[in-house]
Amino acid sequence: AQSVSQHNHHVILSEAASLELGCNYSYGGTVNLFWYVQYPGQHLQLLLKYFSGDPLVKGIKGFEAEFIKSKFSFNLRKPSVQWSDTAEYFCAVTGHGNNRLAFGKGNQVVVIP
């Protein structure tokens, strides 16, 4: 079964700072990778996803993530955060032929104006 690790559960940073959230997964086969975001009071929504092809994936709101197969990682980045990026971010993985999303514990990100 697949599993996901996210570190630094709470992240506080100032506007315009750069953000990087780490995600490592454990799975023996080919994977699909996702980042979901939950803004305060809203539902979980998809930020970006990787299925195949270019390992650098660009998502909404200026976020991107890079799949590094040799490191079993799918880290999320944004060069310059805004106050509106305050949210909880979840990394998730499914194995090919398997549609059960396995989530990490999430990163609570607070951006100070």
Place this chain on the structure above:
Amino acid sequence: GAGVSQSPRYKVTKRGQDVALRCDPISGHVSLYWYRQALGQGPEFLTYFNYEAQQDKSGLPNDRFSAERPEGSISTLTIQRTEQRDSAMYRCASSLEVASSGNTIYFGEGSWLTVV
């Protein structure tokens, strides 16, 4: 509907009572999923349906938990004889196509359950 709709949004129940949580997926979405999220944790898979057929219920923690989707649209997650450890957010999600690893899954706002 425009999005996945769940009800009730908040439920407080006494230990030992049965609870039913409802999910109305996005119109036309074939697959429906249930997840549970405890405080400080990520969502954990419970079960999913393609149309009305329950395909995988291996994530249901014990036989007090059951789910149905009799007409392939609205689904109900039922917890019998609730216990305090059942307190969590229960998330429903749906996807347009028959569930596979390539689908984008859309989540509802969740139902918060507190068992006292």
